[in-house]
Amino acid sequence: MTTTAQRRRSVFRPCIDLHDGQVKQIVGGVEPPSHYANLYREHDLRGGHVVKLGPGNDVAAKVALTAWPDALQIGGGITDQNAPEWLGHGASKVIVTSFLFPSTKFSLERLQNLSKTVGKDRLVVDVSCRRRGDKWLIAMNKWQDITDMEVCRETLNMLSEYCSEFLIHAADVEGLCRGIDEELVTKLGEWARIPTTYAGGAKDLSDLVLVDRLSCGRVDLTFGR
Incomplete structure (x- = not known):
């Protein structure tokens, strides 16, 4: 039987959000994106993501x-057209959302094709949501x-057949710095069968302790402040 001391612990996943070519959400941040990438490298903070917020x-x-x-x-x-290019530029994985939902309707065919193109192990599905x-x-x-897709056990099980990881922003509380969606984190700990951030x-960082407790170490945490 796995004890509390032996189980996996939730970890901090770093992020670099880009807007108009500049790093966003780093308080007082004036450094280029390479500065933060090197900082994460120095501390061996793997599994972080770079998100392009617009053109x-x-x-x-x-x-x-x-x-x-x-x-x-x-x-x-x-x-599916540019994903291989980004892997060629050094990305460990590609993160996809909108491409899978033409006209807000989920396309299994698009997911299957993208997974086949880059490989399941190089694909992250973003299931960011609103309540x-x-x-x-x-x-x-x-x-x-x-979209027409609910975040639930059945959905995550299906998606996990084609990707190796989930990223999920609780959009209703994102950016407010007033606390996480505790119910969602708890459910993700119960539902997700693959790594989830x-x-x-x-x-x-006290929220990292909370995420670890609520998810039993099955969900990691990222924030940009």
């Missing part, structure tokens, strides 16, 4: 990936468009 971020993203090749994931506008009633629905396009509402 004009390709150059900055490539700079970050070059600073620490094969260690950072890349997201933002990923499709609607007693459900969480996957949201896309800066979380403004709600949660973001949204975290204010300091």
Whole structure:
């Protein structure tokens, strides 16, 4: 029987959010993306992600990936056409959301094709969501468009057949720094069968302890402050 001392612990996953070619969400941050990539490399903080928030971020993203090749994931506008290119630029994995939901409707065919193109082990599915009633629905396009897919055990089981990891922002609390969505983190700990990283509402490292407790160490935490 696994004891509390022996079980996996939730870890901090770093992130580099890019907007108009600049690093966003680092308080007082004026350094280029390569600075943060090198910082994460220095501390061996693997499994972080670089997210392009809109156009004009390709150059900055490539700079970050070059600073620490094969260690950072890349997201933002990923499709089956450009995913191999980003892996070639040094991304460890590609993160995809909107491409899987043409007109907000989930396309299994697109997921299957992308998984086949890059390999299941190089694909992360972003299931960032908004709460609607007693459900969480996957949201896309800066979380403004709600899709037809619910975040639940059945959905995550199906998606995990084609990817190696999940990234999930709780969009309703993202950026507020007023606390995580505790119920969602608890459910993710119960539902997810593959590595899962949660973001949204975290204010300091005490939230990492909380995520570890709620998910029994099955969910990692990222935040950009």
